Amino acid sequence: MKKQTKIILTFLACITIIAIAFIYKLHWFGAGMKPQHAAISNPEHVVEAARDTQEVLLNPKTESPKEATQTEFSPSGNTVEDFVPGSYKIAMDTKGLLNNDELEDVVLVLQNKTDSTDLRPTLILLKQPEGGYRLYASSWLAVGAAYINGDYQQYDSEDISIDQKRNLIISTYGSGPVGNRETRYRFIDNELVFTYMETFNAGAGQHTRATYDVLNRKVTVEDTNTMKEDMPAAVSHGTLPQHPLYLFKEIDPTTVFSE
Known part of the structure; x- marks a missing residue:
């Protein structure tokens, strides 16, 4: 080749x-x-x-904030149980004179039977002269969820009551960042109005107690230094901004003064 x-x-x-x-x-x-x-x-x-x-x-191991559901409650009923949908149970309740008549009213906090992390609606039931109750309002924000992150109990204890001055008082107590909170509501001009809040939080080296006199627009903050033996306290005062009355059925007490 x-x-x-x-x-x-x-x-x-x-x-x-x-x-x-x-x-x-x-x-x-x-x-x-x-x-x-x-x-x-x-x-x-x-x-x-x-x-x-x-x-x-x-957002490791956290859940998105719950939103208010579309659950509808009966506008009237002969008994308290008439206002409790089948998927809910009564978690807390109290009786007392709430509005301006002399009939004993009822406040209910409901809990979803199948979801302990669901928002808990608070119902205001006004006793009627002819008998039975009328639903004045419901709030999905007055009381926090019982559990967060699936199995973490948010509060160590909680309570609702109506005092002799016709204040609805909602109290929650928790360790850690959730702290203690008391909120009060009272009927003014036929509307249930947010009137007062007190919070207490304990952190590393400091305790902080804050009171919010909503009607008089006064706020007081007391910081206690727990690192020193005599635990000195510093108290400061402020004025809340001008605002129309905060209504029970609209307000979220955990965020209204966050700014």
Whole structure:
């Protein structure tokens, strides 16, 4: 075989080998890229995956805040039980003179039977002269959820009552950052109004007690230094901003003064 022919055959063989290698490489990389192309062709899956990742990184072992459900309560009833839907039970209740008549009213706090982390509605039932009760208002924000994060009990103890001055008092007590809170409501011009709040929180080296006289727009904060033997306290006073009356059925007492 002539030398020139051998060179040509060798060149063609090299071209063939290179072509085969190129086709194989193209096929291999193409196969590896298919899942990525599939993801790009359906961007909703990418967004969902990113959202799930952020939820794990930014909010580990936490739950999104609950929202008020669309549960409807009976506007009137002959007994207290008439206002309790089948999916709820009574968690707390109290009786007393709440509005401006001399008929004994009832306040209920309900609990979802199947979800201990659900918001707990508070119902104001006004006794009627002809008998039975009328639902004045309901609030999904007056009392916090019993449990958070599935199995963490938010409060160590809690209570609702109506005192002799016709104040509705809601008290919750908890260790750690949740602290203690007392809120009071009273009927003014036929509306149940937020009138007072007191909070107490204990942290590292300090206790803080704050009182909010909502009607008179006064706030007092007392900080106690527990790092010193005599535990000195510093008291400061402030004025709440001008605002229309805060109504029981609208207000979230945990955030109204957060600013």
